[in-house]
Amino acid sequence: MSTAPQIVVHRDKELMAQAAAARLITKIVDAQAARGSASVVLTGGRNGNGLLAALAASPARDAVDWSRLDLWWGDERFLPDGDPDRNVTQAREALLDAVGLDPARVHAMPAADGTYEDADEAAAAYAAELAAAARPEDHSPVPSFDVLLLGVGPDTHVASLFPELPGVRETERTVIGVHGAPKPPPTRISLTLPAIRSAREVWLLAAGEDKAGAVALALGGAGEIQAPAAGAYGRTRTLWLLDQSAAAQLPRDLYPPASP
Numbered sequence: 001m002s003t004a005p006q007i008v009v010h011r012d013k014e015l016m017a018q019a020a021a022a023r024l025i026t027k028i029v030d031a032q033a034a035r036g037s038a039s040v041v042l043t044g045g046r047n048g049n050g051l052l053a054a055l056a057a058s059p060a061r062d063a064v065d066w067s068r069l070d071l072w073w074g075d076e077r078f079l080p081d082g083d084p085d086r087n088v089t090q091a092r093e094a095l096l097d098a099v100g101l102d103p104a105r106v107h108a109m110p111a112a113d114g115t116y117e118d119a120d121e122a123a124a125a126y127a128a129e130l131a132a133a134a135r136p137e138d139h140s141p142v143p144s145f146d147v148l149l150l151g152v153g154p155d156t157h158v159a160s161l162f163p164e165l166p167g168v169r170e171t172e173r174t175v176i177g178v179h180g181a182p183k184p185p186p187t188r189i190s191l192t193l194p195a196i197r198s199a200r201e202v203w204l205l206a207a208g209e210d211k212a213g214a215v216a217l218a219l220g221g222a223g224e225i226q227a228p229a230a231g232a233y234g235r236t237r238t239l240w241l242l243d244q245s246a247a248a249q250l251p252r253d254l255y256p257p258a259s260p
């Protein structure tokens with residue numbers, strides 16, 4: 001069942017990143033207190049990396065026990081390990097290299113290094129890794145992630161699920177190879193909408209004028225095939241974190257005033 005989106009609008013993208021980082025720290029600390037560990041799915045893109053950089057700069061990051069955090073990815077560009085365009089490379093630079101993570105808990109998506117024949121085989125391997133981490137109480141072939149982060153693309157794509165492409169129609173598999181993505185690079189790996197919906201909380205991030213049309217479409221009642229972001233929701237919460245530019249085309253009564 002979908003959870004109704006909650007919308008929070010911040011003054012600008014810097015404040016949005018800082019506020020999202022503060023929220024994420026609190027969420028991880030609370031999950032670790034309640035369950036011993038926490039799990040977060042990272043996103044690539046400008047807003048996802050902005051959040052990680054804000055987290056790295058926050059003194060409150062020391063409240064997190066980084067060794068008891070599982071990190072997964074919502075999508076990845078199928079490129080060689082260390083390629084600067086890989087989401088994991090960018091996440092390492094923004095935050096991960098600066099905190100004491102347990103390497104066994106950093107579940108990067110496979111690279112194009114010859115281990116797997118192609119993105120489809122690599123996606124199947126990641127699906128198996130997720131399934132091995134899921135517990136019976138998750139009632140799903142993927143773990144119940146505490147928070148799953150998604151950047152919203154200017155065309156409403158989330159992870160590497162693009163409007164009208166086959167990936168957004170996937171209902172069985174949890175991870176897929178993506179071919180012919182309209183945004184380079186064309187070959188990618190992505191969680192599917194059913195896998196995304198296994199998360200307890202899904203947080204969608206969008207900042208900047210170029211996201212305003214996508215935000216208005218996805219929150220304005222479009223279907224998920226036309227606007228994949230509309231199909232991304234969590235089991236207990238779906239949170240849209242925006243800046244004023246990205247919220248510019250939303251009806252004004254949909255959200256409370258931005259902080260000054």
Ligand SMILES: O=C1O[C@H](COP(=O)(O)O)[C@@H](O)[C@H](O)[C@H]1O
Nearest residue numbers: 043044045046047151152153159
């Ligand atoms: O290619 C991708 O794009 C989206 C959105 O990125 P943005 O720079 O427009 O915010 C991102 O969320 C995804 O992880 C990434 O692979």
